[in-house]
Amino acid sequence: MMQIDCPCCGKRDENEFVCGGTTHIQRPPLSASDRVWGEYLFFRENPKGLHLERWRHACGCGQWFNVARSTVTHEIVSVYAMTEPAPR
């Protein structure tokens, strides 16, 4: 069970959070093709290594935030705000 550093509440156990999957995904407009829309709905990268994802502190402050985490070691490299761009 990981420990996640909520920007509002500090270090809390993983079971207080809900994972929202890959982050930095923009909602395509109505004019998007069926293919683009389908990929937005169902296709995700599955990297071995650094994964940028979003989490919500559901059993706490309720805030959504971004996390850069290694899918191999589960090390959390950084936590940053929902509206911030991907770290370099």
Add this chain to the structure above:
Amino acid sequence: MSANRLASRFGTRIDRAHTVGFQFNGRRYQGFRGDSLASALLANDVRLVGRSFKLHRPRGIFSCGIEEPSGLVDVGEGARRTPNLRATLVELHEGLVAASVNCWPSVGFDIGAAADWFRALLPAGFYYKTFMWPDWHLFEPWIRRAAGLGRASGLADPDRYEEISAVADVVVVGAGIAGLNCAVAAAQAGASTLLLASSATLGGALEWRADPEVLTLAAEARRLGVRILTRTLAFGVFDHNLLCAVESLSPIYAGTPDRESVLRERLWKIRARHIVAASGAFERPLVFPGNDRPGVMLAGAADKYAHAYGVACGQRVVIAANCDSAYAVARSLRAAGVEIAALVERRPASDSSTGAEGLRVIGEAAIASVSGTRAVRGCTVVSVSGGMRPEKINCDLILSAGGYAPAVHLHSQAGGKLRWLDDAAMFVPDGGAPGLTSIGACAGVFARALAASHGADVGRALARGQAAPAAPVGGLGRSLASTYLPSLKGKQFIDLQNDVATGDVRLAALENFSSVEHLKRYTTTGMGTDQGKTSNVNALVLMGEFTGRDPALVGTTKFRPPFAPVTLGMLVGRRVGSLYRPLKRLPAAAWHETRGALFEQFGNWVRPVAYPQSGETLEAAAQREAGAVRRGAGLFDGSPLGKIEIFGPDAAQFLDLMYVGTMSTLNLGQARYGLLLNENGIVVDDGIAARLGEQHYWINTTSAGVERTAAAFEEWLQCEYSQLKVLITPVTARWGNVTVAGPRAWDWLAAVGFEASLAPAEMRHMTIRESRWEGVPLRVLRASFSGELGYEINVPADHVEPLLERLWARAAEFAGVLYGIEALEILRTEKGYVHIGTDTDGTTLPGDIGFGRAIQRKAANFVGRRSLMRPAAEDPGRLQLVGLLPADGRSPLPVGAQIAAAPPPTLTEGHVTSSYWSPELESPVALGMLARGSQRLGERVRAHYLGTTIEAIVVKTPFVDPGGARLHGGVASPSGAARHG
């Protein structure tokens, strides 16, 4: 008993002044306080303790610890019967009752032993190749009965378990000489330190030798404030340095079965900056024919029984040696008065110790066979090279000193790597693991002084945030990796619990299951309750021999928690009974109960399903209630209905993005029904949105969906539309909901003092008003799920009961009834109102339930809109919601009945989703999903259900009051009457 007890100076754990009576397999025995069940049985010369899993071969006590593969027992009676405990760990208590497992009718005469006669037919993997013809299912029940070892009670566990979290700078697992030094040094350097010991006293492998250094260190640790937990077994390392351990508090078999519950175990979840593994090493047995017989034991175990428990495991001993430790054991046992017949040295002379005075050492020799099946009677020794004539030696105990296997489990779970030592023939940690350092025997450090000093160095370094020094591996001399001699006849065992022998490993190699993970699963070696603690290394070394690979290349199987078997109770903790699934109750639940409510669970709400009067069935009550609502008035507690308040300058725009239904055009006080979709276009919830202010909306959702909906709103706001200024406030528990419905609903409300401005003539259907009643603020919504004139009165939750009470007092004047969920379902089905999740499923789009036109009128790119533009969404063959009536006017159409032209097997055209007897029509009515349903009104279809076929007619809904006049309570409805509420 006395024959096996040594002189009174032996036995550091036992108290000879206090005898303890216990039962084993129905016979009474005596032991001493401090004995384990295993030591007491050995003291009583009980050699036969159980039967092996597959072949039911006789089994005795093999070890003196957690690694025990053979001495498994069921302990306790009644609800406290606990299966498959290791007798070596069971502390003896007065009145303890224990029984052998996996044998019938008795361990001495076991029918299952016949399996051993057929052992040639039962090699590894036999079940992949047998029991198939003519049909596997013929064999399955018999195999299920034969599988398993002990027997669980089947009764509810009466005891309690709890969970506790802890934080520490340094947590040391293991209180041996290395662990104690580490904890003391860490605490001295200022770290908050936690020390875990799996046994009741500290000292690890030295604990039962009354070692003075151990006592000094333990006292120093306490003085320095080290938190010490005994009887606490660390069983797993998880992400981010979470160490989990189970603390045993109360012996499970103490007391009678019907005593009140005790706190049995405590799960410790320890978040540590540094974990130090000081968990020791397991002794490895030698491989020779007959090495599974009762009376073949680990050498260190016999030594421990002698010194800790004062028990001689045998009177005349042969020691098979593959490690220098054998000589120390020989000396130690001889000093206790045990006769050492011979030490059979398996290693070449260059690797062996020089021997000891008066000890007969047979060099470069191996045990070729063991005589005795239920107890060792003797053995035959041959030379490895074949030069010596076989020699028979009488003995009643054969000890195996095959070397050691460091307990690298925690290190490996933490992601650490292993390396193979050729000289000592063991895997040791290759450096540290992230957040975890190994010391002592589990790091491969067997020299006592080095283990102590390295342990202290590590504790000091970790406390100061420095890198831990490397472990000074060594101190055991040389051992052979493999002691297996293929020339010897007879089964040579690797895994004692699962009866895996060298022939099975060879078979796995022959069938190409040569990777270590395949070896494990194909032969089942290491898959017993002992998890291969005394067999895994022998197995992989042997596989390496058969396939020409070094042990390092074969490798180990992945180490996963738990390190040893743990109870389900410990994992579950307090989440049992009413805490397993917390239920939500109505604010006025007690009031409903006194009015005769029958409660059922709806999602996680407990709600009245009906209010049966004397002798009424649920069905009859619901029929009565529904009929009464249509004729007079009904009172319903809708408090679980989801309620969310939405505020903000962008609230209107936001709701347009969330809903099917344009909420931004609502006037002040106006309400509208809307659907919520997911991005795949599927209908997931419905409800009413009402405008309370320019920037203030009142949202109702389904009772089951409110949390999900509020979370979805937050997600869209925070993650996609973060520029919108909107505040979401769930208020379901803050506001109760008292619903009054029926033609006399308003009369009833007026009679208890509701404001005249709320009368149907003044307040239209689908509008919301803020009001007061007896000074209590209300939000009154004219809406209806019953199809009758309806008022949903949102009142602060603590005022629900007074309002119900006041209304109920006047019920008789208005022919008022209390009605529950079942009656509500009848009413809404009569009106054809959809129930999301009952009439819809994970494929239903808004157009399927009549919302196609609403979408075309909408401007916003609401959630799911793009998905409705896909070809599948526009397929005319889609299932659509329709009404159904039985052709004969009598036969109910069962929910789930499939609609198809012919009986199954066939493609279906739809199914029945809701079905009730209508008190209004005095016939069954139903709703269903039917392909192209809206085009097939009037058609006759066939509904098939479990072998019966019922003819039905597809009809338009509503079945009752199609014009909708009743919604308005007899007042002329405004043109363009709003849809159902």
